[in-house]
Amino acid sequence: MNMLARAADITRSPGDPKVLSKGASSSLGASDRLARNLGWFSIGLGVVELVGARRLASLLGMRGAEGLIRAYGAREIAAGMMSLSANPNPGIKSRIVGDAIDIVTLLAALRHGNPRRGNVEVALLAVAGITVLDLICQKGLTSRHARAPGPYRDYRDRSGFPQGVNAARGAARKERQAPEDKAGF
Amino acid sequence: MKALVWHGKQDIRCDTVSDPEIEDSRDAIIRVTSCAICGSDLHLFHNFIPAMLPGDIMGHESMGEVVEVGSAAKGKLKVGDRIVVPFTIFCGECEQCKRQNFSVCERSNRKKELAEKVFGHATAGLFGYTHLTGGYPGGQAEYLRVPFADTTHIKVPDSLTDEQVLFLSDILPTGWQAAAQCDIEPTDTVAIWGCGPVGQMAIRSAILLGAKQVVAIDCIPERLAMAEAGGAITINFKEDSVIGRLDDITSGKGPEKCIDAVGMESHVSISQPDTLLDRAKQMMMLENDRPHVLREMIYVCRPAGILSIPGVYSGLIDKVPMGMAMNKGLSFRMGQTHVNRWTDELLRLIEEGKIDPSFVITHTVGLEEGPEMYKVFRDKQDNCVKVVLKP
Ligand SMILES: NC(=O)c1ccc[n+]([C@@H]2O[C@H](COP(=O)([O-])OP(=O)(O)OC[C@H]3O[C@@H](n4cnc5c(N)ncnc54)[C@H](O)[C@@H]3O)[C@@H](O)[C@H]2O)c1
Ligand SMILES: [Zn+2]
């Protein structure tokens, strides 16, 4: 059930504790997980757009737009990497902007009496679905990780000095030698 | 037993694990009564420090009651003793230990070959940290095996509470060493970047060691308020220019001593464009750390000054103005803390009522709430400064 931890146990000594059963609740929330999945999806799609631009263009009846598709691929990869980082929110936000750009581009492809209209419609539907996921994820990340706006707890009574700051100033200063004799550290 | 276990980037859970067992005659086992989450744990949490493995138990700030003692540790410890466990494991006998350089003990890292390949030389074993420092199970758990337990402990009197002595394990001596290695003179201005737990302890230490003025820098209002309570002048870097204010405070000469209590994960913001570049490079694996604070310290420090760096860096950094540092004649002093070098003196200061490190605790919860508290501490939610866990 806990394959990775099991495999890593070979690096542990006999007296080291080993995982018996994995705790149910993780510091990784549902929105964090979704962000990660969207991040990998973004990178996958980006690679497809980069290397398969020509095929995609013909499938969508967008011949001549290969360069544009490749640029979108690079954008997807960048957004994906941001979504996989320790702070995925900017990555997901940039994905949402990207979704909007994709939708506008596909809508344009829909108008021109395009013989591949059917494919474009499917693509639009897919992008719309992903956009919904991105929006849900972005909302989830914000509510999970944002700091509530003030009022802040007042820690001005937490000096750490039972006898007060003024008594503490220099209270542990040892008689030091003149700087030129300093032994260094 | 229950323990907080690392399962991958940002995935920490409260698992059921087997109990630790004595392996060596110098080992002891403690029942953990209190432990804490450290800023260094956040670097592990984010997987910024290499060589963590799924199943590793977190935690290097722990204390408790001795429940089992190996035969060779019996002269120094007995069942029932109350000890704080320093995060640096040390043998007490090697050349480095004899010089009290405990965090670079030559014998306590059980994964020496790995560490030598990566760092050139192995450093000490650390609890609940990467396999580069031995991969020792940590103390965010109900029980902890302490290797080299005859030396690796700090006995504490029953007259003091857990909260008063727990931080002898790490953040108090870390803040203290940061200030001590500044060789503070009564005329000095000491500037401290970061008002997290380590920065807070560094502020108190610099005050106790007699700095003329201590300046604390952060952007989190409640942490700045806590810094001010400890006697610091504060700068909110989101509202003010750090360089401008430091120059004002020192009549344009710059602080003599600078302490980096931030480390590798400096805030990323548009107002500090270098951090955006660092962030991009981190994502492309062209740089490990975001050394914004190092750059700022080198720029603002008074010539011939000292830069003291308790903040943890993990690997390669970029665009650090070495020429500026060299020509200004700055000294760099850094390292994991040689905890037991300082703890006798610090325990005495606590007993004498000169300092009470418990001021920094803002949250106390059970171990099961640990995973959630990693998030709260990381996101600085609910005005969190320091989390103590009670297994
Ligand atoms: N050397 C050692 O032995 C040792 C021991 C313990 C902790 N540490 C390290 O000390 C560092 C601080 O630990 P902590 O527990 O206080 O962590 P923390 O994450 O709670 O505190 C870091 C603080 O730095 C602030 N900060 C971020 N960017 C800043 C900037 N550009 N300027 C000023 N402030 C900034 C943050 O707002 C935060 O309050 C970490 O790197 C940790 O790994 C080292
Ligand atoms: Zn620590």
Ligand SMILES: [Zn+2]
């Ligand atoms: Zn040693």
